[in-house]
Amino acid sequence: MITLVHFQTCLSEFAEKFDKLASKYDHTIQHSSELEAVINDYSRFVTNQENKVAWEQLEHSELEELDSLVWQLRNKSAQCVAIMEKYRALKLENGDVQIADYFKNIEECIDKEFGSFHVTSDSRVLLVGSGSFPMTPLLIAKRTGAEVVGIDIDEESITLGRKVVETLGTGLKIRLESTLLENLDYTREATHIIFSSTVAPKYELLDQLHALTNTQVVVAMRYGDQLKSLFNYPMKATDSNKWKLVDTILRPDDVFDIALYQKA
Numbered sequence: 001m002i003t004l005v006h007f008q009t010c011l012s013e014f015a016e017k018f019d020k021l022a023s024k025y026d027h028t029i030q031h032s033s034e035l036e037a038v039i040n041d042y043s044r045f046v047t048n049q050e051n052k053v054a055w056e057q058l059e060h061s062e063l064e065e066l067d068s069l070v071w072q073l074r075n076k077s078a079q080c081v082a083i084m085e086k087y088r089a090l091k092l093e094n095g096d097v098q099i100a101d102y103f104k105n106i107e108e109c110i111d112k113e114f115g116s117f118h119v120t121s122d123s124r125v126l127l128v129g130s131g132s133f134p135m136t137p138l139l140i141a142k143r144t145g146a147e148v149v150g151i152d153i154d155e156e157s158i159t160l161g162r163k164v165v166e167t168l169g170t171g172l173k174i175r176l177e178s179t180l181l182e183n184l185d186y187t188r189e190a191t192h193i194i195f196s197s198t199v200a201p202k203y204e205l206l207d208q209l210h211a212l213t214n215t216q217v218v219v220a221m222r223y224g225d226q227l228k229s230l231f232n233y234p235m236k237a238t239d240s241n242k243w244k245l246v247d248t249i250l251r252p253d254d255v256f257d258i259a260l261y262q263k264a
Contacts, residue, residue, distance in 0.1 A: 001053070001074075003056050003148070004057050004058065004240070005089045006054075007054035007055070007058065008052065008058065010045065011069055011070075011073060011230070012044055012058070012069065014038070014041075014045070014077075015069060015072050015073050015076060016075060018038070018077055018080050019072075019076055020071070020078070020122060021034060021035045021038060021080055021083075022076060022079050022080055022083060023096070025083045025086070027090075027256050028090070028158075029090050029091055029094075029186070031089065032084070032087035032090075033085065035080060035083060035084055036069060036087070039077075039080060039081065039084055039109050039126065040062075042077060042163070042196075042230075042231060043231070044231075046101070046224070046227055046228050046230050046231045047228075047252070047253055047254065047256060048090040049252070051227055052226070052227055055207070055226060055227040056226075057146070065194025070229065070230060071106055071226050073230050073231075074229065074230065074231070074232070074233060075200070076245075077198075077231050078087050078198035078200070078233075079113075079134070079228070080199055081131075082131060082132070082154065082157065082198065083120060083143060084158070085130040085131040085132040085133040085160075085205060086133075086156065086160055086227040088132070088133045088213060089132040089133045089160035089161065089163065090160070092133075092163075092164055092167060092168075093163065093167075094095040101124045109137045110251050113136075113194065113220050113249075113258060114218060114220055114260065115247050115249050115258075115260060116188040116247070117192070117260065119140055119144045119146050119192055120144060120145075120146065121144055121145035121146055122146070122191075123144065123188070123191045123192055124146065124147050124149075124189050124190050124191050124192070125137075125146050125147065125148040125149070125190065125191070125192045125193075125194065126148075126149050126150075126151070126184075126187060126190040126192070126193045126194070126196045127138055127148065127149070127150040127151070127193075127194045127196070128150060128151060128181065128193065128194065128196065128199055128202070128205065129151075129195065129196030129198060129199040130151060130157070130158075130196075131152060131157050131161065131174055131196065132152050132154075132157040132160040132161050132164070133160070133161065133164055134164060134165065134176060135162045136148075136150070136175070136194060137149075137150050137165070137169070137174045137176070138164075138168055138169050138172070138174065141169065141172040141173055142169070142172060146171075146173070146261070147173040147174075147175075147178070148172075148173065148174050148175075148188075148200065149175045149177065149184070149186045150174070150175070150176045150177070151176070151177050151179055151180075151181070152178060152253060153178065153180075154178075155169060155178050158176050158177070158178040161176045162176050167248070179210060181208065181209060182208070184202055187209070187212045187213060188212060188213060188214060190214075190217055191216065191217060191218070192212075192215060192218050192219075192220065193213070193217060193220070194219075194220045194238070195211065195217045195219070195220070195221045195222055196233040197222035197223060197224060197233065197255075198223060198232070199232075199233070199244055200233055202221060202223075202233060203221075203238065206219060206221065206238065206243060206261065207238070207239060207242065210239075210242040210243065210263065212254075213263075215263055216262075217263065218257050218260060218261070218262055219258075219261040220255075221235070221258065221259040221260075221261060222258055223235045223256060223257060223258070223259055224255070224256045224257060225232075225257070226256065228256060228257065231255055231256070232255070232256045235259055236254070238261065241264055242263065242264055243260055243261045243262070243263060243264060244259070244261065244263070245261055245263045246262050247259075248258050248260070254256035
């Protein structure tokens with residue numbers, strides 16, 4: 001079993017690697033292999049059941065430095081995931097379609113996204129935080145025929161994402177926009193909304209969505225608690241007058257879990 005000291009050392013080393021690799025991004029694929037290897041290692045780390053005991057011991061120790069380190073890891077890993085998506089999009093432009101372990105794990109999660117709230121060809125799906133390699137819109141549109149709109153505040157991600165859709169999503173009903181939820185008419189039409197796990201203010205946005213959406217909308221909030229909170233923003237309480245938690249989809253082998261919400 002992993003020791004507490006070794007566990008803390010691993011966290012510090014991952015934080016240093018993420019910080020270093022994030023600073024190296026130069027809009028080319030020069031450092032893509034190095035980042036991919038670290039992200040894959042980190043994905044395995046946060047889904048390794050043997051690390052849970054060490055995490056719980058650290059969590060109970062209530063060390064202030066742990067809070068700082070977790071915050072740093074959560075933010076830097078999210079930044080590096082965004083960069084790795086850019087690498088994958090840039091590689092696709094060069095004809096490279098290989099899929100990293102991290103992306104394979106995400107694609108497996110997508111199939112379980114809405115539980116019993118199935119997406120059909122009549123559904124209108126909105127993804128908040130679509131990224132540079134919009135796997136979720138591509139897979140949902142391809143498998144169900146539904147219309148999917150993805151939004152992201154990163155202009156480069158939208159530019160790269162549109163090129164990916166042009167290459168892999170010919171004929172699919174997918175649109176990517178660099179805009180805010182309140183400025184998108186589609187927000188009011190959406191039947192299903194997905195929040196990427198690396199969107200930091202997702203619960204603030206969920207609160208905002210109550211006034212912008214229809215009464216039947218279902219929201220899938222990707223999140224990570226406990227050990228998975230090292231790689232995701234965790235679940236938060238919602239205003240009980242606005243949203244109710246109707247289901248949680250726990251996936252021990254996946255990098256995030258899913259909370260499903262409907263209007264109260």
